[in-house]
Amino acid sequence: MESNKRPDGMARINTPELAQAFIDEQVAALRAQVGDRKVLLALSGGVDSSVVAALLIRAIGKQLVCVHVNHGLMRKGESEQVVEVFRNQLGANLIYVDAVDRFLTRLEGVSDPEQKRKVIGAEFIRVFEEEARKQEGIEFLAQGTIYPDIVESHGVKAHHNVGGLPDDLKFDLVEPLRLLYKDEVRQVGAALGLPDSMVYRQPFPGPGLGVRCLGAITRDRLNALRESDAILREEFDRAGLTSRVWQFFTVVPDMRSTGVRGGARVFDWPVIIRAVNTVDAMTATVPELPWALLHRVTDRVLSEVPGVCRVLYDLSPKPVGTIEWE
Ligand code: XMP
Numbered sequence: 001m002e003s004n005k006r007p008d009g010m011a012r013i014n015t016p017e018l019a020q021a022f023i024d025e026q027v028a029a030l031r032a033q034v035g036d037r038k039v040l041l042a043l044s045g046g047v048d049s050s051v052v053a054a055l056l057i058r059a060i061g062k063q064l065v066c067v068h069v070n071h072g073l074m075r076k077g078e079s080e081q082v083v084e085v086f087r088n089q090l091g092a093n094l095i096y097v098d099a100v101d102r103f104l105t106r107l108e109g110v111s112d113p114e115q116k117r118k119v120i121g122a123e124f125i126r127v128f129e130e131e132a133r134k135q136e137g138i139e140f141l142a143q144g145t146i147y148p149d150i151v152e153s154h155g156v157k158a159h160h161n162v163g164g165l166p167d168d169l170k171f172d173l174v175e176p177l178r179l180l181y182k183d184e185v186r187q188v189g190a191a192l193g194l195p196d197s198m199v200y201r202q203p204f205p206g207p208g209l210g211v212r213c214l215g216a217i218t219r220d221r222l223n224a225l226r227e228s229d230a231i232l233r234e235e236f237d238r239a240g241l242t243s244r245v246w247q248f249f250t251v252v253p254d255m256r257s258t259g260v261r262g263g264a265r266v267f268d269w270p271v272i273i274r275a276v277n278t279v280d281a282m283t284a285t286v287p288e289l290p291w292a293l294l295h296r297v298t299d300r301v302l303s304e305v306p307g308v309c310r311v312l313y314d315l316s317p318k319p320v321g322t323i324e325w326e
Contacts, residue, residue: 004150006179013184019191022184023055026176030059034140039174041142042128043068043094045082047201048144048177051185053086054192055176056142062093065138067131069124072100072222073208076230085195099127104219111216111254113326120207125164132169141171145178146185202247203281211326215254220307221269225252227305228271232297239293246284248275250301251314251325259309268309271301275313276323284318 013019039056043049043066056064066086070079079096086092106123110116132138177185189199205211209229213222228250236242251272259266273294278284298311314321 013187019187027059037139039064039140039142040138041066050198051189052144057090066094069097069127071103073210076226107217109216117207140174142174145175212251221252228301231300235297246277268307270310271308273313
């Protein structure tokens with residue numbers, strides 16, 4: 001059993017050289033642990049699973065089987081980026097599962113936020129299990145567990161992991177990042193050559209856009225959410241604000257309001273902009289965004305996103321308002 005306690009005096013990985021030394025050491029350790037056997041990994045495209053994937057590809061190449069489940073709740077372009085980076089650029093053995101219809105069908109009419117999370121989590125395990133059963137000779141499951149997950153939850157990764165697999169699918173765990181803090185994981189990811197947009201990705205909830213399309217998810221509101229979120233990210237990039245605001249996204253509530261378009265009255269959705277700064281996500285403040293940026297986002301959302309007639313900026317700090325709306 002490998003240690004889950006960070007040794008006293010373990011140097012903080014804060015330079016490319018230290019990241020490279022960690023990679024060399026882990027590549028050797030992973031080869032020794034895995035030998036010529038196969039490892040399975042659920043690759044969401046988040047920072048932790050992406051860095052684990054890149055590290056394992058470096059160590060064991062095609063003996064790593066990555067499964068990317070597109071549940072339809074990813075941000076615009078994210079699933080495509082996973083395929084581009086891991087399959088096309090790094091040559092990974094990547095199984096892409098288009099489960100969009102399955103998830104959206106299961107979620108039809110489910111409006112309670114906790115129930116939505118449960119449905120998404122349970123369906124994810126079901127899809128992943130089906131893919132795992134199709135693979136022959138897998139002996140290990142890799143996970144992007146990092147040190148705060150261990151400290152905060154006594155070894156059980158709190159978010160988006162693949163816990164809950166049936167007993168006959170219990171694999172030995174491979175957790176090469178388990179002693180690292182988030183900033184160290186990013187250093188390692190950068191040293192492995194992953195793109196900045198992956199390495200410095202802002203936090204994204206496991207249930208994805210599902211908790212930002214409020215109430216029962218519908219495909220048209222989900223589309224409005226994804227498109228408005230993409231516009232917001234583009235305009236933050238253009239304004240040079242992406243690395244200066246901790247988390248920002250849009251929300252689409254399940255209500256309509258009156259608008260007028262082309263001389264006719266419409267009854268369409270609002271889009272809410274949420275942007276926060278925080279250190280630990282326990283409390284958060286709302287940054288004073290440039291007025292010109294807010295106007296540009298508003299103009300673009302109103303002209304480019306079907307079904308939207310208003311844009312609002314949420315000024316609520318946490319507490320009282322949580323960062324996510326659900
Ligand atoms: P709240 O909304 O509680 O969010 O202020 C704090 C941070 O946690 C993220 N978040 C989640 N992450 N699964 C996750 O993996 C979830 O269900 C979930 N809910 C919130 C949120 O994006 C923020 O960074």
